[in-house]
Amino acid sequence: MSEEAARGGTSDERALTVLAARRYYVDDASKVQIAEELGISRFKVARLLEQAKADGVVTITVHADGLRDPVLEARLREHLGLAEVTVVEASGDDAAVRRQVGETAAQVLGATLRPGEVLGLAWGRTLTAMSAALPPLPRVDVVQLTGAIGTDLDESPVEIVRRVALRSGGVARPIFAPLVVDDARTAAALRRQPDVAAALGMFGSVTTAVVSVGSWDPPESQLLRTIGDDERQELLDAGVRAEVASLLVSDDGQLVAPAFQDRCVTIAYEQMRAVPRIVAAAGGARKARAVAAIVRAGLCTELVTDRALAEALLALPPVAVPGPPGAGR
Template structure:
C-alpha cells in the first residue's frame, strides 16, 4: 500500500495563512512522518487543532490520497454487484465512520476510476451533489486532451453550498475542458414553460450535447437531505406529496419509485434536465452513491437499469447483494428498454 499526496498550490494563487498552515501540517504528517503531537509542538498548538487542520486539508482538496491496494472483501462485492445488476464495472470502497468520510471515500474511488477512463475527444455529462463535489476534490489536476463537460441538469437559484454551475466549472478547470451549462433552473413553473425553455437555442444545444454524452457521472438523492429536496422543493407539503406518489429518491431532479421508474407527479414534468429515458441511452453512466440514507435511491437506480458503473461503499454493497429479487428486477427491466450488458 502506498500513498500519493499532493499539497502543492497553484503557482499563481497565493496562499492565505490558514491554507499555508494546513499545507505545513499536511507536509509534516504525510511526508515528514511526524506524529500529530510532534506537529502540535512544532507549530505551538495542540493535537486537536492539528487533527482539524488535517481534516480541512483533505476536505478542501489540498491533500489528495491515493491508496494503491485493493481490499479483498471489497473486490468480492464488486464481482457480486456486476453479476447481479449487469454492471460493466463496480468499485466498492470501505465505509467511513460518518457521512462525510463515506462521501470522501466514494469521491476517491470515483476519481481513481475516472482518471483512468477519460480520453481526448469525449463529452462528459455531470450531475450534481455533495458526492460529485467529493469526486472532483479527489481528481488530479491535469489535461486529458480536448474534452467537453456539460451539465446534465439545470441549476438552483439559491444553494449556498454548491450548484450545478460550480460542478461544471470546477471539472473544466481540473481537466482543462470546455464547459457547457444549462442556462435554466432545474424546476420551472409548468410543463409548458419547460417545453418553451428547451426550445431556446442555447438551452436546446446544451440539452442535445448532454443527451449524447459519451460518459455521464452523477449521484442520486434521498428524500431527506439531498440538495434538490432541501433547496429545490418549495414546501413540506410538496415533499409529502412526492413521497405519497411513491418516490424513494431522485436522479437529476427526476423523482423515481422503488423500481427506478419516474413517479406520476407534476414536478417531474417541470424538470429541466436530461430525462431518465435519455440517461439509459448514454453509453456509460457512472453512479457514485452510498450511505444508509441513499440506499433506497441507489437500489432504485440499479433496478431502473441506469448505471453501467457503480461506485459505492462496502455496507451498501453488502445490502444490495443481499437483495433476493434484484436479478429478476434487472431482467424485467429489459422489456422497458433498459440497457443490457
C-alpha cells in the same frame, strides 16, 4: 478474603493488565520480555493481553480508508448485474464518507475516460467532492445534465462542470437555469434560451454520465428538501423511492410523476437511459433501496460506493437490470 482485599487484588490485576498491554502494544516488547520484567510466565502474559482486549483496555482499529475490496466488488457486480462496481473502505460522518466516495469516483474517471468523449454531469455533494479530487483528464467535452438548485456556489452543478472542464481542457456547457420551476411553460421557455438549448442539444452525444443518488424514503436527498410539504407528500404517496438528476423512480424502477419532470430543466428519462455508461456515486447504507431502484430503472451501469452501502445492497434481493430503449448497452 475481605471485600477490601478483594478490591485491592482486582486493582492490582488491572494495573498488571494495563502494564502488560502498554509494553506489548505500544513498546513492541515481546511476551517473553514482558514475562521476565513482571516475574510471571509468558502464558500469564498472554492471558493478560486477551483480558486487556476483553475489558476494553485495548481497542484495535484497522484504518483501511481508501482501500478497495475486490471480492466485495465482484459479489455486488453480480448481485446488481452492473458492468462495473467499485467499493471503497470509508469511515467517519456522512460528509467524510461522501468525500471518500467522491475521491474514489475521481480516480475511476481519471483511469477510464477516453479522449473525445462527452461527459455529462449531474449534481450533488458527492460529485462536488469528486470534482475537487480529479486528476488531469483526457480532453473531453463536459455538459451539465440539470439546472441548479440552492444558493451554495461551491456545490452548484455549474461549478462542478467548470472544475471538470479545467481538468480536461475540453468545452464546458453549463446550464444557467434553475432545476425546478413553478410550471411547465416556464420550464419550456428556459429550455429555449440559446445557452440552455446548446447544452440540452449535447445530451444525445453523452458517452459517460456521472450522477449522485437521492433517496426519498428514507429521506436523503437535497432535492426532496427544496419541495413544499404538500407536493413532497404527494410524490411520496405516488411511490417515489429515489431520484437521479430529478428523475423520480419507484422501487420497481418505474418513472414516477412525469409531470414533475415537465417543470424541470434536466435530461429526459429516455435520454438518460440511452447513455452508454452511467456511473452512480453514492455512499451510506440508508441509500440501499434508492440505489436498487435506479439500477432497476436503467439509470446506472456502474456504481462507486462504500462498504456500508455495498453490504446493505447485498442484503436486498438481486436486481434484474432492464436494457435501455432500442438496444443493449
